[in-house]
Amino acid sequence: MKSTDESSRIGRPLAENPSQHGATATPQQRCLACDEPMVSEASWVFRCGACNFMISTLSPGAGRGVAGLESLRLRNFETVLDRIAELLPTGASDLQQCGGAHLLEVGCAKGWFLKCASLRGMRAEGLEPDIEDTALVRNLNVRVGSFPEALDPDARYRVIVFNDVFEHLPDPVQAIAEVERRLEPGGLAVLNLPSSDGVICRAARPLNRLGLAGPYERLWQKGMASPHITCFNPGNLRSFVKRHTELQPVYAGALPAVSRRGLWKRISSAYPRATSVALFPLAWCASFGLGLCPSDIQLAIFQKAQSPNGDSEPPSAPSAALGKFRTAFPNDQAEPV
Numbered sequence: 001m002k003s004t005d006e007s008s009r010i011g012r013p014l015a016e017n018p019s020q021h022g023a024t025a026t027p028q029q030r031c032l033a034c035d036e037p038m039v040s041e042a043s044w045v046f047r048c049g050a051c052n053f054m055i056s057t058l059s060p061g062a063g064r065g066v067a068g069l070e071s072l073r074l075r076n077f078e079t080v081l082d083r084i085a086e087l088l089p090t091g092a093s094d095l096q097q098c099g100g101a102h103l104l105e106v107g108c109a110k111g112w113f114l115k116c117a118s119l120r121g122m123r124a125e126g127l128e129p130d131i132e133d134t135a136l137v138r139n140l141n142v143r144v145g146s147f148p149e150a151l152d153p154d155a156r157y158r159v160i161v162f163n164d165v166f167e168h169l170p171d172p173v174q175a176i177a178e179v180e181r182r183l184e185p186g187g188l189a190v191l192n193l194p195s196s197d198g199v200i201c202r203a204a205r206p207l208n209r210l211g212l213a214g215p216y217e218r219l220w221q222k223g224m225a226s227p228h229i230t231c232f233n234p235g236n237l238r239s240f241v242k243r244h245t246e247l248q249p250v251y252a253g254a255l256p257a258v259s260r261r262g263l264w265k266r267i268s269s270a271y272p273r274a275t276s277v278a279l280f281p282l283a284w285c286a287s288f289g290l291g292l293c294p295s296d297i298q299l300a301i302f303q304k305a306q307s308p309n310g311d312s313e314p315p316s317a318p319s320a321a322l323g324k325f326r327t328a329f330p331n332d333q334a335e336p337v
């Protein structure tokens with residue numbers, strides 16, 4: 001694990017002469033992905049001028065998810081599990097053996113992903129600080145609490161998954177370093193999270209600058225119980241992980257961000273009824289074209305190097321999966337490893 005000095009933490013003051021970095025505003029932070037200065041994107045969002053990483057000043061918290069997403073999430077979870085099974089040396093059976101290492105989902109919410117994993121015979125465990133309905137997770141292996149505090153000190157996992165959770169974390173640097181520490185050698189860190197390269201985010205940013213703040217604030221879940229704290233694209237996510245850990249990228253792709261099933265519920269849970277009635281037909285029509293545009297959800301998978309001498313050893317040789325890094329982004333290339 002790489003050390004994470006104070007310079008990588010949120011809140012580091014700018015250098016004495018910000019202009020030497022091309023800063024045009026007076027941001028109070030440096031980029032967590034590339035350490036360049038942040039510039040003001042909105043009164044409550046800072047953006048890296050070099051790599052486009054964004055961070056908000058919204059208050060983190062646990063809370064309810066977005067309504068109307070079950071159909072979309074379940075479909076995406078099956079894709080995530082397919083990719084995990086492909087990348088593990090012995091496929092899904094890696095997670096099916098009793099007594100063997102298994103999968104941890106951080107922020108398992110209603111347990112949908114755990115159920116999908118369990119149906120494949122995987123030994124899956126969830127961590128959730130805010131269980132709304134214990135009946136939903138009664139037959140699942142779920143711990144109440146936060147990552148990593150609620151875990152056993154020596155617990156290690158074959159796979160650690162964040163589904164729509166990583167962007168909510170107040171200290172992503174500490175989190176990714178802890179993920180690396182908690183993975184077995186050869187284990188996978190799976191990040192399913194929003195992408196600022198997505199067409200909806202790309203459209204919302206200029207609208208926000210024009211004074212139409214609704215879509216932009218909705219993307220960040222501003223005003224909701226658990227707003228987004230960070231926003232990555234595939235490139236700066238790789239830079240971020242590379243800067244703070246020894247984890248290696250083994251997969252990068254996109255997941256669908258919009259499904260027509262549940263669309264009304266999703267819109268009406270976020271906007272007043274009159275706004276929802278106006279938005280719904282527009283969103284319905286737009287959904288047919290969105291599948292052809294860059295998605296607002298990315299899936300990135302990183303692997304801890306195999307180490308025969310223990311998980312604190314630096315990587316001495318590329319792992320089996322490193323040779324098959326692939327990306328589902330047409331113009332995106334893997335960084336040299």
Ligand SMILES: [Zn+2]
Nearest residue numbers: 031034048051
């Ligand atoms: Zn940056």
